[in-house]
Amino acid sequence: MISVTLNGETLEFDLDPDTPLLWVLRDHLGLTGTKYGCGEGECGACIVHLDDKPVNACITPLSEAAGRSVRTIEGLSPDGRHPLQLAWIMEEVPQCGYCQSGQLMTAAALLATHPRPTEAQIDASMSEVLCRCGSYSRIRRAILRASN
Ligand code: FES
Numbered sequence: 001m002i003s004v005t006l007n008g009e010t011l012e013f014d015l016d017p018d019t020p021l022l023w024v025l026r027d028h029l030g031l032t033g034t035k036y037g038c039g040e041g042e043c044g045a046c047i048v049h050l051d052d053k054p055v056n057a058c059i060t061p062l063s064e065a066a067g068r069s070v071r072t073i074e075g076l077s078p079d080g081r082h083p084l085q086l087a088w089i090m091e092e093v094p095q096c097g098y099c100q101s102g103q104l105m106t107a108a109a110l111l112a113t114h115p116r117p118t119e120a121q122i123d124a125s126m127s128e129v130l131c132r133c134g135s136y137s138r139i140r141r142a143i144l145r146a147s148n
Contacts, residue, residue: 001013001014002014002015002017002062002063002065002066003066003067004062004065004066004067004068004069004070005068005069005070006029006069006070006071006072006075007070007071007072007074007075008075011029013028013062015028015062016062017061017062017063017066018061018062018063019061019062020057020058020059020060020061020062021048021050021055021057021058021060021061021062021064021065021070022034022036022046022057022058022060024062025048025057025070025072031072031074033072033073033074033101034046034047034048034057034072034073034101034102035098035099035101035102036058037058037098037099037102037130038058039058039059040058040059041056041058041059042130043099043102043129043130044056044099044102044103044106044128044129044130045098045099045101045102045129045130046058046102047101047102047105047106047128047129048070048071048072048073048105049069049070049071049072049105049108049109050064050065050068050069050070051068051069052069052071052109052112053109054105054106054109054128071105072101072105073101073104073105076104076105076108082104082108083111083146084104084107084108084111084142084143084146085104086146087142087143087145087146088100088104088142090142090145091138091141091142091145092138093135093138093139093142094133094135095133095135096132096133098132099129099130099131099132102129103126103129103131103139106125106126106128106129107122107125107126107139107142107143107146109125110122110125110126110143111143111146111147115147116147116148117143117147119140119144122140122143122144123140126139126140126143
């Protein structure tokens with residue numbers, strides 16, 4: 001059995017330890033807010049927090065999460081009103097929306113360590129997540145709004 005604290009709740013998994021965390025979340029738990037993009041750790045659509053740090057869930061085996069804390073977009077805020085989520089709405093960030101949970105989780109990890117990031121720090125952190133719609137300037141504005 002592999003024990004993981006997920007969004008504050010401790011769960012036990014009887015699964016192959018090599019199962020990618022992304023499939024544990026999506027297929028076994030139905031937490032579909034975390035998206036599958038490339039499956040190779042390149043696009044960032046699958047980013048979740050592992051002990052408060054952003055990781056690509058598609059290339060993180062379940063075994064790496066054993067005894068640790070995972071947070072997904074579903075657990076970012078109990079009521080969907082995290083300052084970043086509110087700023088996302090105010091700045092009308094998403095277009096297709098596919099990458100947005102990865103964007104939000106990456107931004108949340110940035111603000112946890114840099115509550116008032118510079119634009120350069122924002123760009124450096126957010127370069128981990130691709131957006132085919134090109135919503136980068138609105139993402140930057142939303143993060144600056146949430147950090148004020
Ligand atoms: Fe994980 Fe692209 S799906 S980085």
